Amino acid sequence: MNSVLAIVVTYNRLEMLKECVEHLRNQTFPCDILIVDNASTDGTRVWAAGLNSKETRQLIKGNPSPVLPEEDTVAVTATMLWDEDSMHHVIYENTGSNLGGAGGFNYGMRRAVEMGYTYAWVMDDDAFADPDCLEKLMKAASSLGEFGFLTSAVLWKDGTLCRMNWQRKYPTPAKRSERHLLMSDLSRDLVQIQSSTFVSALFPVSVICRVGLPISDFFIWCDDIEFTRRIALKHGLPAYVVTDSRITHYIKNNEGTNLAKDDPERIDRYNYAFRNENYMYRQYGLKGFGYYLVVIAYNTFKVLTAARSCRLKRLKVIYKNLFTGLAFNPRIEYPRKITQL
Numbered sequence: 001m002n003s004v005l006a007i008v009v010t011y012n013r014l015e016m017l018k019e020c021v022e023h024l025r026n027q028t029f030p031c032d033i034l035i036v037d038n039a040s041t042d043g044t045r046v047w048a049a050g051l052n053s054k055e056t057r058q059l060i061k062g063n064p065s066p067v068l069p070e071e072d073t074v075a076v077t078a079t080m081l082w083d084e085d086s087m088h089h090v091i092y093e094n095t096g097s098n099l100g101g102a103g104g105f106n107y108g109m110r111r112a113v114e115m116g117y118t119y120a121w122v123m124d125d126d127a128f129a130d131p132d133c134l135e136k137l138m139k140a141a142s143s144l145g146e147f148g149f150l151t152s153a154v155l156w157k158d159g160t161l162c163r164m165n166w167q168r169k170y171p172t173p174a175k176r177s178e179r180h181l182l183m184s185d186l187s188r189d190l191v192q193i194q195s196s197t198f199v200s201a202l203f204p205v206s207v208i209c210r211v212g213l214p215i216s217d218f219f220i221w222c223d224d225i226e227f228t229r230r231i232a233l234k235h236g237l238p239a240y241v242v243t244d245s246r247i248t249h250y251i252k253n254n255e256g257t258n259l260a261k262d263d264p265e266r267i268d269r270y271n272y273a274f275r276n277e278n279y280m281y282r283q284y285g286l287k288g289f290g291y292y293l294v295v296i297a298y299n300t301f302k303v304l305t306a307a308r309s310c311r312l313k314r315l316k317v318i319y320k321n322l323f324t325g326l327a328f329n330p331r332i333e334y335p336r337k338i339t340q341l
Helices: 014-025 044-049 100-114 133-144 183-187 205-211 223-234 264-282 285-306 311-327
Strands: 004-010 032-037 058-060 078-081 090-094 119-124 127-129 149-155 190-195 201-204 239-249
Touching: 004 014, 004 100, 004 133, 014 032, 014 044, 014 127, 032 044, 032 100, 044 090, 100 119, 100 205, 100 223, 119 127, 119 133, 119 205, 133 149, 133 201, 133 239, 149 223, 183 239, 190 223, 201 205, 201 223, 205 223, 223 239, 223 264, 264 285, 264 311, 285 311
Parallel strands: 004 032, 004 119, 032 090, 149 239
Antiparallel strands: 058 078, 078 090, 119 201, 127 239, 149 201, 190 239
8 A cells, every 4th residue: 555545536537537547557656546436327437447457456346336237336336456566556436426526525535544545635537647746746745744735736738727726825915916826936846825626636644634524515616625725724734836746637628617607507506616605705704704795796797797698597696605605504524544455
């Protein structure tokens, strides 16, 4: 068993997952790889069972799948795909249902604790790490000593910084345009931040035990920002971008999320964003909720001035969650170490 568990959450994106895992198996620093499958129906489970062909692999069988033939029921629950000649052992686990990104990362980090790893390195299935991505993170980890988390510079496929994964600097610069990581910051070794997404973020397992897990009830959106802010701001543990550690996020475009301009069929997904932000900013008292109201006003302005369709539906998402989100108070779960592989 290695000291680092790379955690990849996936749902029905097998081709992306294959490339993500291939990049992880090419890392110059040894790590085990946990595929957290949110009950994909695209053949992910069957593919994972064949990753290593050695007879020494251990197959833990579960109940037959309702969507796949009976002969393909291997690894419904978990598959340990050990190849003793490899420096990157692969573990596949099927959650049994779609837990969303938040539930998937909650599951994966819990497993990192339970199985006795020292670090959890998390990412989406459409993120492809440079071969020395983890090595650079671990080099920084060994030189820093205590830290809350480290993250890589996240690039888009054209080599620019990925807007969806902008890290927020700490302390917050006065100029709004300088509050997130900039291309000019990549000339520095480390940039201190207050929040990050779950694309190449490295967490000491001891920190996860201390602050708790990501909130699974978020389902999607803001689970990563809330979790990293909880570490850096509420618990006061320093966090950094390791700028020479690089990963590329292969999302469709580099515009970030935008309720005013997003496709009409995606509008309902923003209910999670505004509900979860309501909870997140309330954790910082009146000042935090005041900032949330600024977010509401800003998004209202964008919808009124930039939305080309469904303005009323978009506004309903904003204001429904301003009020109903006040009743959203999910519980933070704490993992415990129970066994080792």
